[in-house]
Amino acid sequence: MSENKGPLQGKVILDLTTALAGPYATLLLAGLGARVIKIENPTRGGDSSRNNSPYVTADGLSVRRSDPRDMSVSMMVRGRNKESMTLNLKHPASRDIFLDLARQADIIVENYSAGVTKRLGIDYDAVRSVNSKLIYTSISGFGAQGVSVGDGKAMDTIIQALSGVMMTAGEPGDPPVRFGLPVGDLVAPMFAVIGTLAAVIHADETGEGQHVDVSMLGSLTSLVACEPFDALESVGIPLRTGAYVPRLAPFGTFRSADGWFAICAPTDSFADGALRAIDRADLAGDAKYASRDARVHNADELHDLIAQWAASRPMDEVLHTFEAHGVPVAPVRDTADAVRDELVLQRHEVVPIVHPQFGHIDGLYGSGLPVTFSRSGADLSQPAPALGEHTDTVLAEMLGLEAPAIDRLRTDGVL
Structure with missing residues (x-):
């Protein structure tokens, strides 16, 4: 060798x-x-x-x-x-x-x-x-x-x-x-x-x-023990949350008109950018979304807003819009595309x-x-x-x- x-x-x-x-x-x-x-x-x-x-x-x-x-x-x-x-x-x-x-x-x-x-x-x-x-x-x-x-x-x-x-x-x-x-x-x-x-x-x-x-x-x-799942469940945060992570809202995978994408916006600045990206700048200062705890409490509603906005838009537009507002976003790739990066x-x-x-x-x-x-x-x-x-x-x-x-x-x- x-x-x-x-x-x-x-x-x-x-x-x-x-x-x-x-x-x-x-x-x-x-x-x-x-x-x-x-x-x-x-x-x-x-x-x-x-x-x-x-x-x-x-x-x-x-x-x-x-x-x-x-x-x-x-x-x-x-x-x-x-x-x-x-x-x-x-x-x-x-x-x-x-x-x-x-x-x-x-x-x-x-x-x-x-x-x-x-x-x-x-x-x-x-x-x-x-x-x-x-x-x-x-x-x-x-x-x-x-x-x-x-x-x-x-x-x-x-x-x-x-x-x-x-x-x-x-x-x-x-x-x-x-x-x-x-x-x-x-x-x-x-x-x-x-x-x-x-x-x-x-x-x-x-x-x-x-x-x-x-x-x-x-x-x-x-x-598995790195995440305190038992503790989260004890305060009402479910163990299994599917496509979204409510305790970090807005956070998860969403569907555009032609594919899936992921956003991770748990901080105040990222969340503010996400609301502005989906044309809801009017909600950026709303008490329901202005703090992390408030977003967790209203996670379902917040995730629904993003999902409805993205569903009819092409992936390129979705990605460009979130990126322009400073929101961490990426397409969900299949394995063939991923290994050819x-x-x-x-x-x-x-x-x-x-x-x-x-x-x-x-x-x-x-x-x-x-x-x-x-x-x-x-x-x-x-x-x-x-x-x-x-x-x-x-x-x-x-x-x-x-x-x-x-x-x-x-x-x-x-x-």
């Missing part, structure tokens, strides 16, 4: 993750410059994401794989900037190889169910015995202690359901609303990266490694996804690293590897194994 002069350059990560939550964490760390060695199970076709339809083929996108070179879009996004080696961790001979790799690594990231790494003999205690400075980051549904609800299966929708987040969207009385974006799978890895980087600083200063334990349920529920593309916050053989498929974009450094590099341009593509290189470079020894391990089913 090409040299990445990111702030984590020189750090070696053993990546034991699969699916989305764990691989997203190691993707971010790889984008920051770490050398990420993805260890995959050869008996199951590697990371489960390799078998997620659709696939990029020589003929473009397809729902089915027809050639060994075809690669799932999921792996193309999550596997960037990583090396792949195979290691059958259920084989008795694999543990020594893994621990030898851990001796030279700085970080391990895993997202097995609680208890699995201990059964395999590669848990934090086992690793600490060979490398006391190593940071061992675990991402699981409910935490390393294994306490769970129900059967303990930690899928994103299960975590959304348990966290309460499904009851924060929609209108009062609506069924639970599942977020289309897998927020449970994406929030936990970001906290895992924060914890890992904090542990790196500690280890660099003290020589002491540690176990970083992050739960999907705790991560998402902690965000010139600014986010320019800042590499969204980037084209490239197949290692077939190149870029028009319209295929993925997450970049949404952090820009004034000195350090940040890069996610290296295509995802084929399963086991770097096995021989890793074993030769890190463990000094020669080709005959590697061949024997492969013949024995260790690799």
